[in-house]
Amino acid sequence: KxxxxxxxxxxxxxxxxxxxxxxxxxxxxxxxxxxxxxxxxxxxxxxxxxxxxxxxxxxxxxxxxxxxxxxxxxxxxxxxxxxVAETKKVAIFVSKEQHCLLELLWEWQSGDLMADIALVISNHEDAREFVESLDIPFYHIPANKDIRKQVEEQQLQLLNQYGVDFVILARYMQILTPDFVAELPNRIINIHHSFLPAFVGAKPYERAYNRGVKLIGATSHYVTNDLDEGPIIEQDISRVDHRDDVAKLKKIGQSIERSVLAKAVKWHLEDRVIVHENKTIVF
Amino acid sequence: KxxxxxxxxxxxxxxxxxxxxxxxxxxxxxxxxxxxxxxxxxxxxxxxxxxxxxxxxxxxxxxxxxxxxxxxxxxxxxxxxxxVAETKKVAIFVSKEQHCLLELLWEWQSGDLMADIALVISNHEDAREFVESLDIPFYHIPANKDIRKQVEEQQLQLLNQYGVDFVILARYMQILTPDFVAELPNRIINIHHSFLPAFVGAKPYERAYNRGVKLIGATSHYVTNDLDEGPIIEQDISRVDHRDDVAKLKKIGQSIERSVLAKAVKWHLEDRVIVHENKTIVF
Amino acid sequence: KxxxxxxxxxxxxxxxxxxxxxxxxxxxxxxxxxxxxxxxxxxxxxxxxxxxxxxxxxxxxxxxxxxxxxxxxxxxxxxxxxxVAETKKVAIFVSKEQHCLLELLWEWQSGDLMADIALVISNHEDAREFVESLDIPFYHIPANKDIRKQVEEQQLQLLNQYGVDFVILARYMQILTPDFVAELPNRIINIHHSFLPAFVGAKPYERAYNRGVKLIGATSHYVTNDLDEGPIIEQDISRVDHRDDVAKLKKIGQSIERSVLAKAVKWHLEDRVIVHENKTIVF
Amino acid sequence: KxxxxxxxxxxxxxxxxxxxxxxxxxxxxxxxxxxxxxxxxxxxxxxxxxxxxxxxxxxxxxxxxxxxxxxxxxxxxxxxxxxVAETKKVAIFVSKEQHCLLELLWEWQSGDLMADIALVISNHEDAREFVESLDIPFYHIPANKDIRKQVEEQQLQLLNQYGVDFVILARYMQILTPDFVAELPNRIINIHHSFLPAFVGAKPYERAYNRGVKLIGATSHYVTNDLDEGPIIEQDISRVDHRDDVAKLKKIGQSIERSVLAKAVKWHLEDRVIVHENKTIVF
CATH class of the missing domain: 3.30.70.260 (ACT domain)
Structure with missing residues (x-):
C-alpha cells in the first residue's frame, strides 16, 4: 500500500x-x-x-x-x-511453556498480527509440530548457560539468514548475553511474568505467593543488558486471593502474559513505540 | 496565563x-x-x-x-x-444524595478542579451547611413535576445572574424540560447510576440487582432531550456478586459515580471533549 | 478420585x-x-x-x-x-467465528478444562479440520430458521447418542426453540457479545459503536426462552474509545468473550454455580 | 445487637x-x-x-x-x-497529605465505617480544623527521627487514655520503632503509595515515573518491623502512560490510596482479616 x-x-x-x-x-x-x-x-x-x-x-x-x-x-x-508495505520479519524464541507462542500464532492466523513470522527457535522440541503445521520453519537449539556462546552464534546466523527485523521472547527461559542484545537494540521484546519492577528475575509466581500479594501481573519490555530492567511497553494485572496457590497463580498469569505480549508486539509492528532513555512513549 | x-x-x-x-x-x-x-x-x-x-x-x-x-x-x-485564563463558571445541581457534590467540592478545594463554582442549587436543604462553609452561594428551590416550569425559570435566572457556562447534575433527581436543555446545549453534564445503555431511567441499582448482573457501573453524559441517551463522556464499572444486596450495590456504585463524574467534569473544563452527532471524542 | x-x-x-x-x-x-x-x-x-x-x-x-x-x-x-470422577460430557455448538471454540479446546488440551468434549456441532464447515485433528467428532448440520425443527431433532439425537450433560454455545448464531431449551434446563451456556442487559439481541458491537459507549463487554449466561435474559454467570468489559470502529470493537470483544465463556464453563464444570430464580450464586 | x-x-x-x-x-x-x-x-x-x-x-x-x-x-x-455491639476504637495518624484521612472521615460520617474514631494524631496542624469540626479530638505532636522515642511515648499514652483498639496510618510519614509496633501487633494498618513489593520505601511515585511503569498502585498492609513488608490486606492499581508526570501520578495515586485504605479498614472492622505468617486471609 x-x-x-x-x-x-x-x-x-x-x-x-x-x-x-x-x-x-x-x-x-x-x-x-x-x-x-x-x-x-x-x-x-x-x-x-x-x-x-x-x-x-x-x-x-x-x-x-x-x-x-x-x-x-x-x-x-x-x-x-x-x-507499511515492508512487512517486518520476526523470529519467536520459546522454551517449554507455549501459551504465549500459541497466542501469537493464533493472532497471526486470524490476520491480526501484521508480521512475517520467519522462524521459531526453541531449546525444546515441544512446539515443533504445531509450528511446522503452519509452514513456519522450526529450529531446535538446545541451550544452557555453559554453551551460551555457541547457541547464540547459531541463533544470530539464523536471524541473519532469514533477514529478521526483531525477536520476540515468548517465555524463552535463557538469559541473553550483552553481545546478542547489542545486535538487536530495542528490537528484542520479552514478556516477564510479573508486574515489574516487582519480582525481577526467577520464579516470580512463587515469590508473589510467598509475599501474599492481592494482584499478580505481567510486563512486556525491550531487552537490555540489565535483567528485566529494559523499557516497559505494556503491563497488566489480575486479582488473586488467599485461595490461589502457586499453580493457580501461574494459570491466571498465563492469561495476562498472553494478552500483554500480544499487545506489545502489535504496537511494535505498527511503529507505535518510541524508546527514550529507559522508557517508552506508546502512541 | x-x-x-x-x-x-x-x-x-x-x-x-x-x-x-x-x-x-x-x-x-x-x-x-x-x-x-x-x-x-x-x-x-x-x-x-x-x-x-x-x-x-x-x-x-x-x-x-x-x-x-x-x-x-x-x-x-x-x-x-x-x-485558559477565562475560568469556566459552573452551577452544581444536587438532590438528597451528596457524594458526587462532595467529591467535586473536595477536588475543587485541593485545586484539582479548575472551575469557578458559582453556585449550588438543590431541591433539598441537606447540602446547605457544607456548601456555605466554603463561601459558595446555596439556593434551595423545592421541585416536583407539577411546578417544573416555575422551578426552571428560577434556575435559569440564577444561571444568568451568575454568568454560568455549564451545569453539573451531581445526582439531581429531577427531569429537565426541553426548554431548559435547549438553553445549554452540550453544557449540562449528568451522572447516571448505571452502565448505559443498560438500566436507562429510574432505580438502576434495584434493576441491576433483579437482573443479577456481575458488574455495575456509572455513566457521565451530556444531557439531551432523550432521557439518559445523550453523548457519553465516561463510564466505569465495579465487580459485584450474589452477596451484594441493593444497599451494597448503591454503596459500591457511589464510588464509581464519584470518580466517573469528576473525570468527565475535568475533561470538560480542559476542553478535551468534542461532541459529534450523539457521540464524544475525548482527547 | x-x-x-x-x-x-x-x-x-x-x-x-x-x-x-x-x-x-x-x-x-x-x-x-x-x-x-x-x-x-x-x-x-x-x-x-x-x-x-x-x-x-x-x-x-x-x-x-x-x-x-x-x-x-x-x-x-x-x-x-x-x-468428581464422573467427568461431565459436553457438546460445543459453533457457527463461523471460532475464537471461543479455540479458547475452550486450547484450555482442554492444556488440561485446564475437566470435561469430556463429546462432539462439536456447527452450521458451517470451518471448524472441522481443527476439531477432528484433536479426535473430537465434528458434525456439520446446516441451519436456518425455516428448518429449525429438523435441525434441533438431529442435534438432540446426537446429544442423546453421546450422553451429553450440557451444551456450550460458543458463538452459535442460531436461536434455539423452547422445546430444545426445555430438554436442557440450566444446562446450556451461551456467550453473548455485550454487557447484558445492554444490547440484547443482534449486532451488539454495531449498536455499541453507534451509542458511543466507552466500555464494551461480554456476558455468559444459561439459556432460557427469553432471548439473552437467562441467569448471568459471568461478565467482563474492556475500555474502548472514539478511535475504535466496529471492526476494532469486535476484535477487542473477542478477547473478552473468550475469557468470560471459559470462566463460566469452568465454574459450571466444578459445580460452583447454583441457579435461583433468574440469578446465579457462584461459589 | x-x-x-x-x-x-x-x-x-x-x-x-x-x-x-x-x-x-x-x-x-x-x-x-x-x-x-x-x-x-x-x-x-x-x-x-x-x-x-x-x-x-x-x-x-x-x-x-x-x-x-x-x-x-x-x-x-x-x-x-x-x-458487633462492641464498636472498635481507632486512632488515625496523619501527616501533611489529608486525602486518606478525609476519605475515612467521610465514610464515617455517612455511616459506612462502623468504628469509634477516638482521636486523630498528626505531626502537622493542617487537619485540625476539619477534624475538630466533627468533634473528634485532634492532637498535634511534632515529630522527627531525633525525638522519635518521646513522640511515641506521648502517642502511646494517648492511645492508652482513649482505649484505642487499633491505629490507621493515613499517610503518616514517620517510621515507627519496633517498640511501638510491638504494642499493637497486627493492629496498625498502613497505606503505602505503591504496588508492593515494587517501590518499597520513600518516593514511590518518583521511582515509578523513572522506571516508566504503565500501571501505578497502592497497598494497604499491617505494619511490622520490616518496612513495607507486613501482611498485605488489599492492593489496587490504575493505568498511567508516558504523558503522566510525577505530579499526575501522585494525583492518580491518591484516588487509589483512598479506596484501598478504606476497604482494608472496613474489612478489619468487620473482622474479615486473619493474619497467618506474613500473609492475610480476607473473608
Whole structure:
C-alpha cells in the first residue's frame, strides 16, 4: 500500500509541526493519524508519530527521505520512516511453556498480527509440530548457560539468514548475553511474568505467593543488558486471593502474559513505540 | 496565563494540519499538546485539539480570532478558541444524595478542579451547611413535576445572574424540560447510576440487582432531550456478586459515580471533549 | 478420585450446617472447601456448596445418597451430589467465528478444562479440520430458521447418542426453540457479545459503536426462552474509545468473550454455580 | 445487637465444622455468614470466620466463651470471638497529605465505617480544623527521627487514655520503632503509595515515573518491623502512560490510596482479616 509512518524525536521548539506538516502536504500526502508528546514545551524532548498515505509512495521512497533530511537537520531530529508495505520479519524464541507462542500464532492466523513470522527457535522440541503445521520453519537449539556462546552464534546466523527485523521472547527461559542484545537494540521484546519492577528475575509466581500479594501481573519490555530492567511497553494485572496457590497463580498469569505480549508486539509492528532513555512513549 | 485551546471539526482533506500549524507558528505560538482524529481520511469528519502558549495572548485575542477566520472558512471548520485564563463558571445541581457534590467540592478545594463554582442549587436543604462553609452561594428551590416550569425559570435566572457556562447534575433527581436543555446545549453534564445503555431511567441499582448482573457501573453524559441517551463522556464499572444486596450495590456504585463524574467534569473544563452527532471524542 | 460436591438450596433456619457437617463427619468425609450464602438468615433461601473427600466414595454412592435423603427432607432441601470422577460430557455448538471454540479446546488440551468434549456441532464447515485433528467428532448440520425443527431433532439425537450433560454455545448464531431449551434446563451456556442487559439481541458491537459507549463487554449466561435474559454467570468489559470502529470493537470483544465463556464453563464444570430464580450464586 | 463473629485458625482435620456448628446450634445461634479456607485438607492450617446472631448474646458472653474453650482445646484452635455491639476504637495518624484521612472521615460520617474514631494524631496542624469540626479530638505532636522515642511515648499514652483498639496510618510519614509496633501487633494498618513489593520505601511515585511503569498502585498492609513488608490486606492499581508526570501520578495515586485504605479498614472492622505468617486471609 501507499502508507508510511514517520517517527521523530527532537528538542521541542516552535515550528516543528508546521515544518513537518507543510513538507508532507507538499508531497501530496494525506495524514491518517498523528500523535505527539512533549516532555516540556520549553526545550524538552518532543516526539511525534505521523501515519500518512501518499500516491506512488514506494517509487518515491528515496526522494521523500532525501528531501526530509533538510528539515530533520534544521530541528536536530532523530527520525525513522517506515513503509507499511515492508512487512517486518520476526523470529519467536520459546522454551517449554507455549501459551504465549500459541497466542501469537493464533493472532497471526486470524490476520491480526501484521508480521512475517520467519522462524521459531526453541531449546525444546515441544512446539515443533504445531509450528511446522503452519509452514513456519522450526529450529531446535538446545541451550544452557555453559554453551551460551555457541547457541547464540547459531541463533544470530539464523536471524541473519532469514533477514529478521526483531525477536520476540515468548517465555524463552535463557538469559541473553550483552553481545546478542547489542545486535538487536530495542528490537528484542520479552514478556516477564510479573508486574515489574516487582519480582525481577526467577520464579516470580512463587515469590508473589510467598509475599501474599492481592494482584499478580505481567510486563512486556525491550531487552537490555540489565535483567528485566529494559523499557516497559505494556503491563497488566489480575486479582488473586488467599485461595490461589502457586499453580493457580501461574494459570491466571498465563492469561495476562498472553494478552500483554500480544499487545506489545502489535504496537511494535505498527511503529507505535518510541524508546527514550529507559522508557517508552506508546502512541 | 498565556495558554489557549483550539478545537476544530471539519471534513478531512490534506493540508489542515499544515495550515493550522503554520498559522500558530506565525503568531509566535508554541504548541504544548495536540491531538487529532479522523473518522475517515477520505472526506470523513476530522477533529483536532491544540493547546498552545502565546506571548501576550489575552491582549491579542481578537486579532488571533479574526485572522484565524480565513483558514476556518477555507476548510469549512467549526471551531472554538478557549482561553485558559477565562475560568469556566459552573452551577452544581444536587438532590438528597451528596457524594458526587462532595467529591467535586473536595477536588475543587485541593485545586484539582479548575472551575469557578458559582453556585449550588438543590431541591433539598441537606447540602446547605457544607456548601456555605466554603463561601459558595446555596439556593434551595423545592421541585416536583407539577411546578417544573416555575422551578426552571428560577434556575435559569440564577444561571444568568451568575454568568454560568455549564451545569453539573451531581445526582439531581429531577427531569429537565426541553426548554431548559435547549438553553445549554452540550453544557449540562449528568451522572447516571448505571452502565448505559443498560438500566436507562429510574432505580438502576434495584434493576441491576433483579437482573443479577456481575458488574455495575456509572455513566457521565451530556444531557439531551432523550432521557439518559445523550453523548457519553465516561463510564466505569465495579465487580459485584450474589452477596451484594441493593444497599451494597448503591454503596459500591457511589464510588464509581464519584470518580466517573469528576473525570468527565475535568475533561470538560480542559476542553478535551468534542461532541459529534450523539457521540464524544475525548482527547 | 474420592471427591464429591454437595449442592444444597433450602429455606434458611438454624441447624442446617450442623446437620450436614455432622452427617459428612459421620461418613468419614473430609471437607475440602465449603461456601454458603443466605439471602436472609430469617427464612430466606440458603445455599451451600461443600466439596469433600471420602474413602471408597464411588462404592458408597448409593448408601450416602440414601442416608442423606433424611436430612434433605427435614430441611426441605433441593440438593445434588456430584462425583468428581464422573467427568461431565459436553457438546460445543459453533457457527463461523471460532475464537471461543479455540479458547475452550486450547484450555482442554492444556488440561485446564475437566470435561469430556463429546462432539462439536456447527452450521458451517470451518471448524472441522481443527476439531477432528484433536479426535473430537465434528458434525456439520446446516441451519436456518425455516428448518429449525429438523435441525434441533438431529442435534438432540446426537446429544442423546453421546450422553451429553450440557451444551456450550460458543458463538452459535442460531436461536434455539423452547422445546430444545426445555430438554436442557440450566444446562446450556451461551456467550453473548455485550454487557447484558445492554444490547440484547443482534449486532451488539454495531449498536455499541453507534451509542458511543466507552466500555464494551461480554456476558455468559444459561439459556432460557427469553432471548439473552437467562441467569448471568459471568461478565467482563474492556475500555474502548472514539478511535475504535466496529471492526476494532469486535476484535477487542473477542478477547473478552473468550475469557468470560471459559470462566463460566469452568465454574459450571466444578459445580460452583447454583441457579435461583433468574440469578446465579457462584461459589 | 446480638451479633458476633468467631474467627478460628487450627490444623485441618475432619470434624471441625461439625463441632463448631453443633456448638452454635446448641446455643440457639443462627449463622448469618460463614467462610472457610484450608491450606491443605490433610493437616494444613484451617481458617474459618462465622458471623452469627444469638438471643441475649451480651448477657451470655462469658458463658459462651467458657463453653467454647473445650472445643477450642480439642482442635488446638487459635480463636477470637468479637461482639458487633462492641464498636472498635481507632486512632488515625496523619501527616501533611489529608486525602486518606478525609476519605475515612467521610465514610464515617455517612455511616459506612462502623468504628469509634477516638482521636486523630498528626505531626502537622493542617487537619485540625476539619477534624475538630466533627468533634473528634485532634492532637498535634511534632515529630522527627531525633525525638522519635518521646513522640511515641506521648502517642502511646494517648492511645492508652482513649482505649484505642487499633491505629490507621493515613499517610503518616514517620517510621515507627519496633517498640511501638510491638504494642499493637497486627493492629496498625498502613497505606503505602505503591504496588508492593515494587517501590518499597520513600518516593514511590518518583521511582515509578523513572522506571516508566504503565500501571501505578497502592497497598494497604499491617505494619511490622520490616518496612513495607507486613501482611498485605488489599492492593489496587490504575493505568498511567508516558504523558503522566510525577505530579499526575501522585494525583492518580491518591484516588487509589483512598479506596484501598478504606476497604482494608472496613474489612478489619468487620473482622474479615486473619493474619497467618506474613500473609492475610480476607473473608
Amino acid at each position: 501507499n502508507k508510511a509512518r514517520l517517527l521523530i524525536s527532537c528538542p521541542d521548539k516552535p515550528g516543528i509541526v508546521a515544518a513537518v506538516s507543510k513538507f508532507l502536504f507538499g508531497k501530496g500526502a494525506n495524514i491518517i493519524e498523528s500523535n505527539q508528546y512533549s516532555m516540556n514545551p520549553e526545550g524538552g524532548e518532543f516526539f511525534i508519530r505521523i501515519e500518512f498515505e501518499c500516491p506512488n509512495l514506494l517509487e518515491r521512497q528515496s526522494e521523500i527521505k532525501e528531501d526530509f533530511r533538510q528539515i530533520a537537520e534544521a530541528f536536530s531530529m532523530e527520525w525513522k520512516l517506515m513503509f | 498565556n495558554k489557549a485551546r483550539l478545537l476544530i471539526s471539519c471534513p478531512d482533506k490534506p493540508g489542515i494540519v499544515a495550515a493550522v500549524s503554520k498559522f500558530l507558528f506565525g503568531k509566535g505560538a508554541n504548541i504544548i499538546e495536540s491531538n487529532q482524529y479522523s473518522m475517515n481520511p477520505e472526506g470523513g469528519e476530522f477533529f483536532i485539539r491544540i493547546e498552545f502558549e502565546c506571548p501576550n495572548l489575552l491582549e491579542r485575542q481578537s486579532e488571533i480570532k479574526e485572522d484565524f477566520r480565513q483558514i476556518a472558512e477555507a476548510f469549512s471548520m467549526e471551531w472554538k478558541l478557549m482561553f | 474420592n471427591k464429591a460436591r454437595l449442592l444444597i438450596s433450602c429455606p434458611d433456619k438454624p441447624g442446617i450446617v450442623a446437620a450436614v457437617s455432622k452427617f459428612l463427619f459421620g461418613k468419614g468425609a473430609n471437607i475440602i472447601e465449603s461456601n454458603q450464602y443466605s439471602m436472609n438468615p430469617e427464612g430466606g433461601e440458603f445455599f451451600i456448596r461443600i466439596e469433600f473427600e471420602c474413602p471408597n466414595l464411588l462404592e458408597r454412592q448409593s448408601e450416602i445418597k440414601e442416608d442423606f435423603r433424611q436430612i434433605a427432607e427435614a430441611f426441605s432441601m433441593e440438593w445434588k451430589l456430584m462425583f | 446480638n451479633k458476633a463473629r468467631l474467627l478460628i485458625s487450627c490444623p485441618d482435620k475432619p470434624g471441625i465444622v461439625a463441632a463448631v456448628s453443633k456448638f452454635l446450634f446448641g446455643k440457639g445461634a443462627n449463622i448469618i455468614e460463614s467462610n472457610q479456607y484450608s491450606m491443605n485438607p490433610e493437616g494444613g492450617e484451617f481458617f474459618i470466620r462465622i458471623e452469627f446472631e444469638c438471643p441475649n448474646l451480651l448477657e451470655r458472653q462469658s458463658e459462651i466463651k467458657e463453653d467454647f474453650r473445650q472445643i477450642a482445646e480439642a482442635f488446638s484452635m487459635e480463636w477470637k470471638l468479637m461482639f
